Amino acid sequence: VSTCLCGSFLHLYLQMSTKEKLISHVMKEEPVGCRNKVTVVGVGMVGMASAVSILLKDLCDELALVDVMEDKLKGEVMDLQHGSLFLKTHKIVADKDYSVTANSKVVVITAGARQQEGESRLNLVQRNVNIFKFIIPNIVKYSPNAILMVVSNPVDILTYVAWKLSGFPRHRVIGSGTNLDSARFRYLMGEKLHLHPSSCHGWIIGEHGDSSVPVWSGVNVAGVSLQALNPQMGAEGDSENWKEVHKMVVDGAYEVIKLKGYTSWAIGMSVADLVESILKNLHKVHPVSTLVQGMHGVKDEVFLSVPCILGNSGLTDVINMTLKPDEEKQLVKSAETLWGVQKELTL
C-alpha cells in the first residue's frame, strides 16, 4: 500500500492511528443514538436476572444499569460487557449517576429491600418508599417520556408510590404484578395436565401476594373451560384439589427463598416478557398491576393486577373480566388492605 502513496501523503499516512488507517468515517451528521433503551435500576439478583433475560432476548439497543453500590455495579456491567460478542446489544453502560439512564423507553425498577425468609411483601413498604423517593425523581428527570415497570415488593403499593412520585399518567406506570403468579400457575397446571404452560390458560389477578385471586371460571385448554368439566374446581370439596395449585403459587416465592435465599430467574424472565410486549408494541394481554379504582367495585386509589393490553405507549387498555361475586369481593378486600397501608405513607 505504502509504495503507491506519494511523499507527503505517505508522511501523513504514517502518522495516522491504526483506527484511522483502517476506517474512514463518512457520515457528516451526529449519530442517531439509541432507539430502544432499557434501564434497570438495582443490580441485585432480580435486577441482573432481568438484565440478562432482556439481553438474551435481543430487546434493546442500549442497556443502562444504576445502583448505589458502586463496585458491585461496575463489576456487573463489566461482566455483561465481556459477553458482548454473544449479544446484540451494542451499548451496555452503568453509573451511580442517573444521567446514564437518559432517553430510556422502559425503566425497570428492582431496587429496594427484599423479603427475608418468612417475611411478607407488605412488611417491606416503608423501607422501599424511602428508596423510591430518591429514585423516581431521578428517573423522571432524565427520561420524562419513559414507561416505568415496577418490580420491587410490595409491587402493587410501590407502583402506586411510583405513580404518585413521578407525576406520570397512569398508562406509563406498570407493576409487574401477577404476571409471575400467572406464569407459576400455568407451569403447575401444565405439570398436572402434561402440557406446555403456553397451552394452559389461567389468570391470577389482584394482589401480587398472599391474597391473589385465581379466576377459576377462565381456566381453559384450547377454549375448553376446566370448571365446566369440574364444577368443584377451586372449591373446598374438589376431589382433584385444584385449590392446592393456587396455594402452591402463593407459597412459591417463600419456598424458593427458603431453599436458595431469594428468587431471581422466574421474575427476570417475566420482566423480559413484559418489556418485550412494550418495546415491540405487541398489544399482548398480560396480568399486570394498574390503577383499578372504579373497576370491580374498588373505590380506593389502588393498583392491582388485571389483564391489560401492553404496547409501546404503555398500558393502554384493561380487559373487563366477568368475575364471580366472591372473586370481586376478594379484589375489594385486597384493595382495602392496600389502601389501609397506603394512606399511612408520607409521600
Add this chain to the structure above:
Amino acid sequence: MSSILQKLITPLFCGPPEPPRNKVTVVGVGQVGMACAISILLRELADELALVDVMEDKLKGEMMDLQHGSLFLKTPKIIADKDYSVTANSRIVVVTAGVRQQEGESRLNLVQRNVNIFKHIVPQIVRYSPDCIIIVVSNPVDVLTYVTWKLSGLPKHRVIGSGTNLDSARFRFLMADKLGIHPSSFNGWILGEHGDTSVPVWSGTNVAGVNLQLLNPDIGTDSDEENWKETHKMVVNSAYEVIKLKGYTNWAIGLSVADLTETLMRNLNRIHPVSTMVQGMYGIGDEVYLSLPCVLNSGGVSSVVNMSLADEEVAQLQASANTLWDIQKDLQDL
C-alpha cells in the same frame, strides 16, 4: 368420577415417553453454573436440562426458580438431584463444580482441591451418559480438562475445556470497542492457557480481512505507540477485576459456554478457541490441554486449525505447556 384430565384429553399414543434428544446437564449450581443454565435455556438449546450439586436445598431452590419460568421457555423438562441418575442420556455435560478463585488468588492454586472433587463427579457423569461431550469450566480449566479426560476414559475429542473462548470474547469486545465496531466484526484469537500466560495472536487480528499488524507492525509489542498490548493485559486482568468488584464472574462465562453448546448441539462446525489435547503440536511433547482454534460439531472436536504462529508465540505456548505439565505430573491417583 373421571378427572378433568380424562374428560379433556383423549390419548392417542400410550407408549413410554421418548428419551430426550438434546439433553444438557450442568454440574454445580453456583453463580457460573446457573449463568450457564439460564443462557442455555434462553438460547433454546436443550429439550431437557438437568442440574446436579451436593447442596440439596440450594439445588432444589434453583430448579424451582427455573421451572417457574417455564412459560417463557422452550425447555419442557427441568430437573435436579444430588443423585447423578438425573443426568442420564445427556448429550452435553457442563462441569462448573469446584472451588473458585478468591480475590487475588491465581487459578493454579485451586488445582488439588478441585481434582478431589472431580474424582467424585467425573466417573458418575460417564456412567450415566457414556456418549456425552464434557465441557469443563472449573478452574484451572486446562489442568482440570486433562484431569477430566484421564478420569473419564473418554476419547480426547469428547472432553473440551472452555479455555480461551472467554478470553477471546473479552479481547474482541475490548478491541472492537476501541475501533467503534461490534465484537463479531473484529477477528482476533487468544490461545494457550486460560489464565495469566494466554497468547494473543497479533498476526491474525483483522477487520474485514484487513490485517491490523500490517497497518501497525508494532502492534502488541512494547514499542507500540498506541499500546495495543494493554488490551491483552486487560483481558488477563479481567477476571481479577470483576471478582474484586462483585465477588465472582458469571455472565460472560455463562454466555461463552452457551455459545460452545450451540455449536456442539447444532453440529455447526464452527471454530472456537477451546482447550484440547495438544500433544504433538507446536513441538509440545507432554499430554497437556491448551486452547487452540478447534472445529466443533456434534461429535466434539473434529479438527484443529493449524495457525501460523510467530516463533515467539510458539515459545509462549511451549512455556505454558511446561508450566501445566509441572503441575499435572504431581497429581495423585488419576
